[in-house]
Amino acid sequence: MVDLNEILRNLPHTFPFRMIDRILEIEPGKRAVALKNVSIDEPYFIGHYRDEPVMPGILILEALAQAGGIAFHSSFGKEEESVPFLAKIDSFRLKKRVLPGDQLILEAEVEHLFSNLAKVKVQARVGEEIVAEGMLVLAKAPSSDPLPY
Numbered sequence: 001m002v003d004l005n006e007i008l009r010n011l012p013h014t015f016p017f018r019m020i021d022r023i024l025e026i027e028p029g030k031r032a033v034a035l036k037n038v039s040i041d042e043p044y045f046i047g048h049y050r051d052e053p054v055m056p057g058i059l060i061l062e063a064l065a066q067a068g069g070i071a072f073h074s075s076f077g078k079e080e081e082s083v084p085f086l087a088k089i090d091s092f093r094l095k096k097r098v099l100p101g102d103q104l105i106l107e108a109e110v111e112h113l114f115s116n117l118a119k120v121k122v123q124a125r126v127g128e129e130i131v132a133e134g135m136l137v138l139a140k141a142p143s144s145d146p147l148p149y
Contacts, residue, residue: 019063020070020106029075031109034067040100055098060124060132061089067106068120072138075113082140087117092134102126116140 025033038055045053069084098104105125112119117139124132 017062018066019059020066023070024105026070026074029110029113030071031107032067032071032074034063034070034106034108036063036104036106038098038100038102038104042100045100053100055100055102057094057132060094060098060104061092061134062086063104064106064108064122064124064132064134065136065138068108068110068118068122068136068138071108071110071120072113072118072140075110075118084118084138084140086136087139088137090119090135090137092132092136094132096126096129096131098124098126098131104131111135 019036020034021037022035023032024035025031040053042055044056044059065086069086072084073082103126107123107125109121110118111121117137120136120138122132122134122136123130
C-alpha cells in the first residue's frame with residue numbers, strides 16, 4: 001500500500017480533482033490498483049442529480065486515468081520529472097451507477113509501454129461488480145512544460 005504523500009508526489013492534481021485516496025497495489029510500469037471513496041460531501045453531488053446523487057461518469061474516467069497515470073509514472077526513472085497526461089480514450093464504457101458511500105476499486109494495467117506513451121487497460125469496480133472499463137492512452141510530458149495539447 002502506498003501512502004498519500006506518494007500519491008501527492010506522483011499526481012499533480014489538487015482538490016477537487018485528485019480522485020485517488022489510496023494506492024493498494026503497484027507493479028512499476030505494469031499495474032496499479034487504487035481506491036476512491038465516494039462521499040456525499042464531494043462537491044459534484046451538489047448539482048448533479050440532487051434527488052438521486054450519482055457520481056458523474058467523466059469523473060470515474062478521470063479516476064481511472066489517474067490510476068493509469070500512477071502505473072505509467074512508476075516506469076519513469078526517479079530522476080525524471082515528467083507528468084502523465086490522458087492523451088486518448090480508445091474505448092470506454094459505463095456499466096453501472098456509482099453512488100455516495102461506494103468504494104471504487106480502480107485497476108489499471110499497462111498493455112503497451114513506449115518511451116513517452118502507454119496504452120492502459122482500466123476497470124472500475126464497486127465490490128465485485130464492474131461499473132466502468134476501457135482502454136486509455138497516456139502520454140508523458142516534462143512537468144515544467146505546458147500541457148501537451
